Amino acid sequence: MPCTPGAEFTLPQDLAAQREARWQIQRERLAASAFYQRHHRDAPLRLPAALEGIAELPFTDKEDLRKDQARHPPFGSYLAASPESVTRLHRTSGTTGQAMNLALSAHDAKLQAEIAGRAQSAAGLGPEDTVVHCLNYQLWMGGVTDHLGLEETGAMVVPFGTGGTELLIRTIRELGINAISCTPSYPSRLAEVLREHFPEFEPKSLGLRKAFMGGEPGLDDPAFRARLYETWGMRAMNSNYGVSDFLCNFAGQCTEQNDLHFMATDVALAELVVPGEETVVPWEAGSQGELVLTHLDRECQPLLRFRTGDLIQLTATDRCACGRGASRFRVIGRTDEMIVVRGVNAFPSVVAAAVNACPELNGEYRIRLAHPPPYDRLPLEVELLHDQAPNDDLYETIRQRLADTLRLGVALTLLPSGTLERTEGKTRRLIKDYRQ
Ligand SMILES: [Zn+2]
Numbered sequence: 001m002p003c004t005p006g007a008e009f010t011l012p013q014d015l016a017a018q019r020e021a022r023w024q025i026q027r028e029r030l031a032a033s034a035f036y037q038r039h040h041r042d043a044p045l046r047l048p049a050a051l052e053g054i055a056e057l058p059f060t061d062k063e064d065l066r067k068d069q070a071r072h073p074p075f076g077s078y079l080a081a082s083p084e085s086v087t088r089l090h091r092t093s094g095t096t097g098q099a100m101n102l103a104l105s106a107h108d109a110k111l112q113a114e115i116a117g118r119a120q121s122a123a124g125l126g127p128e129d130t131v132v133h134c135l136n137y138q139l140w141m142g143g144v145t146d147h148l149g150l151e152e153t154g155a156m157v158v159p160f161g162t163g164g165t166e167l168l169i170r171t172i173r174e175l176g177i178n179a180i181s182c183t184p185s186y187p188s189r190l191a192e193v194l195r196e197h198f199p200e201f202e203p204k205s206l207g208l209r210k211a212f213m214g215g216e217p218g219l220d221d222p223a224f225r226a227r228l229y230e231t232w233g234m235r236a237m238n239s240n241y242g243v244s245d246f247l248c249n250f251a252g253q254c255t256e257q258n259d260l261h262f263m264a265t266d267v268a269l270a271e272l273v274v275p276g277e278e279t280v281v282p283w284e285a286g287s288q289g290e291l292v293l294t295h296l297d298r299e300c301q302p303l304l305r306f307r308t309g310d311l312i313q314l315t316a317t318d319r320c321a322c323g324r325g326a327s328r329f330r331v332i333g334r335t336d337e338m339i340v341v342r343g344v345n346a347f348p349s350v351v352a353a354a355v356n357a358c359p360e361l362n363g364e365y366r367i368r369l370a371h372p373p374p375y376d377r378l379p380l381e382v383e384l385l386h387d388q389a390p391n392d393d394l395y396e397t398i399r400q401r402l403a404d405t406l407r408l409g410v411a412l413t414l415l416p417s418g419t420l421e422r423t424e425g426k427t428r429r430l431i432k433d434y435r436q
Contacts (some may be wrong), residue, residue, distance in 0.1 A: 117152025
């Protein structure tokens, strides 16, 4: 079945019949899958006739999929379709473990592009725009699959990929490109090259006015957005939130507000579940939980109650000022990075913001957990600015300020600048000094 036209403008309850109809077809696909038969080995696989019964079924997680692909390469036995029906294969980098092979049929690819197109359209991309797509086209979904999502908006899409920044600058100038799809960190690299090789051009004079981004938490920081606007005259939009095993892009903000619209209500079921537990949280404004996703129309590698590991907060389920009925949410953090201190949840991203807001600190920090939970206070190591030395007054001021901002007790260690180990690439800021 194709996507329901305009589904993102419909309130979720008005799509219920649509979803049930898709579930009838999806049930058949799941019932024929060796993986789901085994996954339900404790009891015979009984897929409910109506979607409301789905909460009785077991969850699936990344580890289940990983193990299954290792045993049944290359697609895993959760392929649930003939290998001949696969028309596109993506691969994850495997930097944090085994690479995953992600299979799409022609139907799956079309549906994925349409959902991604909804997110990019909501963020303000349309037929009047020319957008250059600057994500890596090698293997992963961010390349060609995101590209096809951009095309769904009717915009003219220029496939650029990564590298060749000087050529990119010439291309933007010569084609009159007004929009860029890239990572949030890319514009600063672009500005550097501009200064070095084209000192006669101000970033603003390049004519980029819209930036379509996703994937990095800093994107929602108002200071980041303000800086980008100041330098480039360009508005940054969080238009690309996805889970590669599920759909590469199924949520994005609109031009009216900053929360993410869930764009896949006609083809997917989203649930909220208490992290580490099985309790389902009601889908209503203010609810918070781990996002659990089920494909309602997927031929290859369908997922059933897939635990994404992303903790989200639903912010609204009514109609948005932009006219869309799709529910809105915010991503709070990863459930495996959540630290509970006397009932208060803390995430490295939130701690980072609090540390960055302290004028005496240089922004470097580690959360070092010496023992398993529970925690009375948050064990936090921070570095002072380079010309400062730790002393008792400074210690108390900073400890108090962090405790007030984070609203929890902080066991602070104040360090001179340069004490914490610097690594190339992504720094691990949450360190567990105990065997799990
Ligand atoms: Zn909206």
